[in-house]
Amino acid sequence: MKIKIKKAKIENLNLIQKLNYEVFEASLSYDKHLDMSWPFNEKGIKYFKEALISKDYCCLLAYDGNFPVGYLIGTERNFSYRKNKVGEIDNMGVTKKYRGKGVGTALINEFKKWCQKRGLTQLRVSTYFKYDKAINFYKKQGLKEMDLVLEGEI
């Protein structure tokens, strides 16, 4: 298997939506409020279109030959009260059959290059607190736990 990473284009919108839906399927057991229609609804389409067109976003697709197997969407996201420059992974996913074969790592490595070209020094991502598989994956990419979001009923 030889994985190729390419810049995603607006023509790839539907492909990205389908891959993102698989991320939602994998995430549903960690978030009962997840809107499963989002990847294909108006709000989701608006987000993906903007990301695919904007120079401020990095949208990548991973292919095994001509077959799309994964994607990553990232951008620069800084906080005015912090001194570092950060590239954040908004969402990423690898299609089920291809997980655990190095595709996610290849996508992250390409995003790191994009970040470095823009002078960003840190990589950031949010995931669910109990999503051990994703947390282990990101730790293997050199990331460490940093902040914690708490949510509850009012």
Ligand SMILES: CC(C)(COP(=O)(O)OP(=O)(O)OC[C@H]1O[C@@H](n2cnc3c(N)ncnc32)[C@H](O)[C@@H]1OP(=O)(O)O)[C@@H](O)C(=O)NCCC(=O)NCCS
């Ligand atoms: C998390 C994810 C993006 C990682 O991509 P990947 O191509 O499977 O990861 P790689 O093969 O590059 O790295 C493998 C490592 O990731 C971890 N991992 C995470 N999910 C895994 C899975 N489903 N299968 C195997 N390894 C997985 C393991 O720690 C593994 O390390 P190991 O091979 O030493 O055991 C991918 O598994 C996925 O899309 N999962 C479902 C959706 C998701 O979790 N998206 C991100 C959360 S916001």
